Amino acid sequence: xxxxxxxxxxxxxxxxxxxxxxxxxxxxxxxxxxxxxxxxxxxxxxxxxxxxxxxxxxxxxxxxxxxxxxxxxxxxxxxxxxxxxxxxxxxxxxxxxxxxxxxxxxxxxxxxxxxxxxxxxxxxxxxxxxxxxxxxxxxxxxxxxxxxxxxxxxxxxxxxxxxxxxxxxxxxxxxxxxxxxxxxxxxxxxxxxxxxxxxxxxxxxxxxxxxxxxxxxxxxxxxxxxxxxxxx
Amino acid sequence: xxxxxxxxxxxxxxxxxxxxxxxxxxxxxxxxxxxxxxxxxxxxxxxxxxxxxxxxxxxxxxxxxxxxxxxxxxxxxxxxxxxxxxxxxxxxxxxxxxxxxxxxxxxxxxxxxxxxxxxxxxxxxxxxxxxxxxxxxxxxxxxxxxxxxxxxxxxxxxxxxxxxxxxxxxxxxxxxxxxxxxxxxxxxxxxxxxxxxxxxxxxxxxxxxxxxxxxxxxxxxxxxxxxxxxxxxxxxxxxxxxxxxxxxxxxxxxxxxxxxxxxxxxxxxxxxxxxxxxxxxxxxxxxxxxxxxxxxxxxxxxxxxxxxxxxxxxxxxxxxxxxxxxxxxxxxxxxxxxxxxxxxxxxxxxxxxxxxxxxxxxxxxxxxxxxxxxxxxxxxxxxxxxxxxxxxxxxxxxxxxxxxxxxxxxxxxxxx
Numbered sequence: 001x002x003x004x005x006x007x008x009x010x011x012x013x014x015x016x017x018x019x020x021x022x023x024x025x026x027x028x029x030x031x032x033x034x035x036x037x038x039x040x041x042x043x044x045x046x047x048x049x050x051x052x053x054x055x056x057x058x059x060x061x062x063x064x065x066x067x068x069x070x071x072x073x074x075x076x077x078x079x080x081x082x083x084x085x086x087x088x089x090x091x092x093x094x095x096x097x098x099x100x101x102x103x104x105x106x107x108x109x110x111x112x113x114x115x116x117x118x119x120x121x122x123x124x125x126x127x128x129x130x131x132x133x134x135x136x137x138x139x140x141x142x143x144x145x146x147x148x149x150x151x152x153x154x155x156x157x158x159x160x161x162x163x164x165x166x167x168x169x170x171x172x173x174x175x176x177x178x179x180x181x182x183x184x185x186x187x188x189x190x191x192x193x194x195x196x197x198x199x200x201x202x203x204x205x206x207x208x209x210x211x212x213x214x215x216x217x218x219x220x221x222x223x224x225x226x227x228x229x230x231x232x
Numbered sequence: 233x234x235x236x237x238x239x240x241x242x243x244x245x246x247x248x249x250x251x252x253x254x255x256x257x258x259x260x261x262x263x264x265x266x267x268x269x270x271x272x273x274x275x276x277x278x279x280x281x282x283x284x285x286x287x288x289x290x291x292x293x294x295x296x297x298x299x300x301x302x303x304x305x306x307x308x309x310x311x312x313x314x315x316x317x318x319x320x321x322x323x324x325x326x327x328x329x330x331x332x333x334x335x336x337x338x339x340x341x342x343x344x345x346x347x348x349x350x351x352x353x354x355x356x357x358x359x360x361x362x363x364x365x366x367x368x369x370x371x372x373x374x375x376x377x378x379x380x381x382x383x384x385x386x387x388x389x390x391x392x393x394x395x396x397x398x399x400x401x402x403x404x405x406x407x408x409x410x411x412x413x414x415x416x417x418x419x420x421x422x423x424x425x426x427x428x429x430x431x432x433x434x435x436x437x438x439x440x441x442x443x444x445x446x447x448x449x450x451x452x453x454x455x456x457x458x459x460x461x462x463x464x465x466x467x468x469x470x471x472x473x474x475x476x477x478x479x480x481x482x483x484x485x486x487x488x489x490x491x492x493x494x495x496x497x498x499x500x501x502x503x504x505x506x507x508x509x510x511x512x513x514x515x516x517x518x519x520x521x522x523x524x525x526x527x528x529x530x531x532x533x534x535x536x537x538x539x540x541x542x543x544x545x546x547x548x549x550x551x552x553x554x555x556x557x558x559x560x561x562x563x564x565x566x567x568x569x570x571x572x573x574x575x576x577x578x579x580x581x582x583x584x585x586x587x588x589x590x591x592x593x594x595x596x597x598x599x600x601x602x603x604x605x606x607x608x609x610x611x612x613x614x615x616x617x618x619x620x621x622x623x624x625x626x627x628x629x630x631x632x633x634x635x636x637x638x639x640x641x642x643x644x645x646x647x648x
Binding site for chain 1: 463466467470474490492493494495497498500501502504505506516518520526531532535557642
C-alpha cells in the first residue's frame with residue numbers, strides 16, 4: 001500500500017442500514033469512514049476528524065440538513081454530498097444553494113456515489129482552469145481556456161460571448177451539478193436570478209453547437225428540476 | 233205571498249249558485265296550485281332545489297314568509313346554510329322547531345302548544361320519521377287555518393316530504409355506487425400491490441438468505457448472480473413504489489404544477505439520458521420539426537409521462553426494435569408522440585389502457601401495476617391536455633399527448 005493516508009469521509013445519516021452500506025462500500029474502496037447519527041454530532045465529527053468529504057442525509061431527526069451545511073460552511077469549504085428522497089427537488093436546491101456540492105437521490109448505487117466522490121475530491125485539489133495547459137477535455141470536446149477556442153472532434157465551434165461564458169462556468173465546475181440560480185448569477189449577474197428560461201434557451205443553443213444529437217446529449221446534461229451538469 | 237216565496241227561493245238559489253261557483257273557482261285554483269307544486273316536487277333533482285321551490289310555492293299560496301329547518305346528524309335543528317332564498321323567513325325560533333321535531337306535532341301561533349310563538353311550526357314527516365320542520369309566519373291566521381286551506385297545506389307538506397325522501401334515496405344509491413367503485417379499486421390495488429411487490433420481495437429475501445447462510449458452498453459467480461438479482465429486483469420495487477406514490481399524490485390533488493417554458497429537446501434529452509442504459513440496443517429516433525416552440529409545462533411531470541411511455545415500449549415490444557419520438561406544433565398546442573414497432577394494442581382496449589390497474593394481460597411476466605398510463609393521463613389532464621393511444625397503419629402502437637400552450641413562447645433578442 002502507498003504510504004499516503006486514506007482519504008477520510010464523515011457520514012451523517014440516521015438510518016443504520018444505510019450507514020452500514022456506506023461504511024462497508026466506501027471502506028472497501030480505501031476510504032476511512034466516521035459516522036454520526038445526528039446533525040449536531042455530525043458537525044462535531046466534521047471538525048475533529050478533518051475529513052476530505054462529508055456525506056449528509058437531508059432527513060435527519062434533530063436538525064434541518066441546510067442548517068448542518070451552513071454550520072460547516074462557517075469554517076470549512078470541504079466538499080459536501082447530500083442524500084435526499086425522491087420528489088424533494090426544492091430541498092436539494094436549497095441545500096445546494098446553501099453550499100452543498102452535489103446530491104444523490106435515494107435509492108442509489110455505490111458506483112454513482114464513488115463517481116460523485118471522485119469529482120469532488122478532484123475539485124478540492126485543483127480546478128481544471130488552474131491546469132498548467134489551460135486545456136479542458138472531455139469526450140471529443142476540447143476547450144482552450146487561454147485562447148478561448150472550442151473544438152468538437154475536428155470541427156471548430158464558434159460561440160457567442162454569453163454561450164462561451166456559460167460553457168466556462170460549467171467547465172469550472174465540471175462534473176458537478178449547478179443550480180439554475182447559481183448559473184444565472186455567474187453568467188448574467190445577480191439581477192437575472194428569476195430568468196430561468198434565458199438559461200434554458202442558451203443551454204439549448206450550446207447543445208445545438210456542441211452535441212451530435214441535442215436530444216441525446218453527451219456533455220451538457222440536465223438534472224431534472226435542479227440544474228445542469230457538464231459530464232466528465 | 234207566492235211572489236215572495238218564489239223571490240226568496242230564487243234569491244236563495246242564486247246565492248247558492250254563486251257560492252257554489254265560488255267554491256268551484258277555489259277548487260280549480262287549488263288544483264292548479266297543487267299541480268304546479270307537485271310538478272316541481274317531482275322534477276327537483278336535489279334537496280336544495282326541492283326546498284327552494286317549496287318555500288317559493290308556500291309563499292305564493294299562503295302569502296307568508298317561511299323556512300324549512302332540518303336536523304343535523306344528532307337530531308338537533310339547524311339554521312339553513314348556503315345561498316339565502318328570497319321568500320325565506322329569517323326569524324324562526326329554534327327551540328320551538330326542536331319541540332315540533334321531537335314530538336312530530338304542530339306548535340306556535342293558533343295552536344295549543346306554545347301559542348305565544350310568532351310563527352306556526354309544522355312537522356314535515358312521512359309515516360316513518362319526522363324529516364324537518366316548516367316554519368310559517370302567517371300574515372293572516374285565517375288564511376292558514378281555514379279547513380280548505382289547512383287541507384291544502386297538509387297536501388303540500390306531504391308532497392315536500394315525499395320529494396325529499398326521493399332525492400335522499402337517490403343520493404344514497406349514488407353514494408353506495410361510488411363506494412362500491414372505490415371498494416373495487418381498493419381491492420384491485422391490494423391484489424396488484426400484493427402480487428407485484430411480493431414477487432420482487434421473494435427474490436430479494438431468497439437470494440439474500442442464500443448469501444447469508446452460505447457455508448462457502450457458493451461459487452463466486454453464483455454469489456455475483458444472486459447479488460445482481462437482489463439489486464435488479466430492488467430497483468424494480470423502487471419503481472413500483474414510486475408509481476404507487478405518484479398516483480396517490482396525483483389522486484389526492486396534492487400536486488402543484490411548476491409550469492415554465494422548456495425547449496422540447498431538453499425534456500426529451502433528460503428522459504433519454506435517464507433511460508440510456510435500458511434503451512441500449514434499441515434504435516431511438518427523435519424527429520422534432522425545426523423551430524418547434526418551447527412548451528409551457530411542468531418539465532418533471534412531462535418527463536415522467538415520456539418515461540412511462542418508453543418503459544411500456546421496453547416492456548412490450550421486441551428488443552432491438554425502433555422507437556420514435558415525434559412532435560408537432562399548431563398555433564395553440566404541442567403534440568408529442570411515442571411510436572413503436574411492437575404488437576400494437578388489442579382492438580377495443582385503446583381507452584381502457586389509461587384506467588388504473590388495467591393491464592392487457594394480467595399475470596404476464598411483464599412487471600407493472602397497471603399505473604403507468606393512468607399516471608400519464610392524470611399528468612396530461614392536469615396540464616389541460618389530452619392523451620390517446622392508437623395502432624399505426626404500419627404496425628405498432630402510438631401514444632400521443634397534447635399540451636395547450638396558453639400564451640406565446642418567449643423569444644430572446646439577438647445577442648450583441
